[in-house]
Amino acid sequence: MAFLMSLVFFSVLSLSLPYSQADAHTSFLDGLLANGNFEQGPKPSDVQKTVLIGRYSLPKWEISGLVEYVSGGPQPGGFYFPIPRGAHAARLGNEASISQVVDVNAGSTYSLTFSATRTCAQDEVLRVSASGQSTDLPIQTLYSSDGGDTYAFAFKATSGRVKVSFHNTGVQEDPTCGPLLDAIAIKEMVPLRYTKEALVKNGGFEIGPHVFKNFSTGVFLLLPKIHDIISPLPGWIVESLKPVKYIDSKHFQVPEGQAAIELVGGRETAISQIIRTVPKNLYKLSFTIGDAKNGCHGSMMVEAFAAKETLKVKFESLGKGGFKTASFKFQAISDRTRLTFFSAFYHTKLNDYGHFCGPLLDDVKVFPVSH
Structure with missing residues (x-):
């Protein structure tokens, strides 16, 4: 009985942990990446004003280049940063990137859902990469007036561990200009099969990317050509x-x-x-x-x-x-x-x-x- 109770406790614990701490090969991934909402902030010694100092200063993420840890609301210089899904976000400056290694099932297809908003008047392009696949996301058009644009990107895992990266490919006069990133989630996609009764696959759109349960934004679908x-x-x-x-x-x-x-x-x-x-x-x-x-x-x-x-x-x-x-x-x-x-x-x-x-x-x- 003690063994059975321990097994039940372990199963419940695994379901309650972030997916990166549970067995990814037995769990169905559908939720935020580790610190995917950036609410776990850097140590005071790892940030200077808003600029992150050090490659691993943002918990659970690896950064490169000028990355800021920002709060929503009015900013110095007359800016206003909308962060509708929480209090904090990561801002990618010129050629800056953030990345995270994720445990997945090799051969399976996954989708990333994430919030991306431009912060300057210039054209901004966000490159999303995973498992050797990437797409450039032009984000100069804002589809939601509250800055709540949410996008999806899909990839097929070629190994059991993949590196998910977000890279600002733009170079602006102001080196801090770049997109805000927030609320990054992953979902494993169920394979589709034809049947005699349904010639159209997923005709009711029931199988799709992760949708944030607490935010009524929907998800914009942009596919790499x-x-x-x-x-x-x-x-x-x-x-x-x-x-x-x-x-x-x-x-x-x-x-x-x-x-x-x-x-x-x-x-x-x-x-x-x-x-x-x-x-x-x-x-x-x-x-x-x-x-x-x-x-x-x-x-x-x-x-x-x-x-x-x-x-x-x-x-x-x-x-x-x-x-x-x-x-x-x-x-x-x-x-x-x-x-x-x-x-x-x-x-x-x-x-x-x-x-x-x-x-x-x-x-x-x-x-x-x-x-």
């Missing part, structure tokens, strides 16, 4: 540099299930998936559109494409929720058919014109139909 097959939204490809937004049912109105996609980039963003089809066979594509009950308003339109067919679906939004389902038939012209969706217009919130938004998309399905 050369790594489309490694997506933070399994099964789907974001076709441009403008993001789509991954939203959850806790903070937004979602037609079905726990998640959906908000098309915030207008015609500059398309989300697509390539499915298996039989040439000359008929199929029916159905999907749901609406608004996420987040103040996004106006005459919305989602355009859908499959093979040679196109459908434009209108939706009048008052920003108070609601949705509609649309469908059309198409004839496959090859053994692979690309499904594509985008918003025809640009939208902002009713009471916040600095906050980009758009129609939501959910419950995408394709079924074979008889002639």
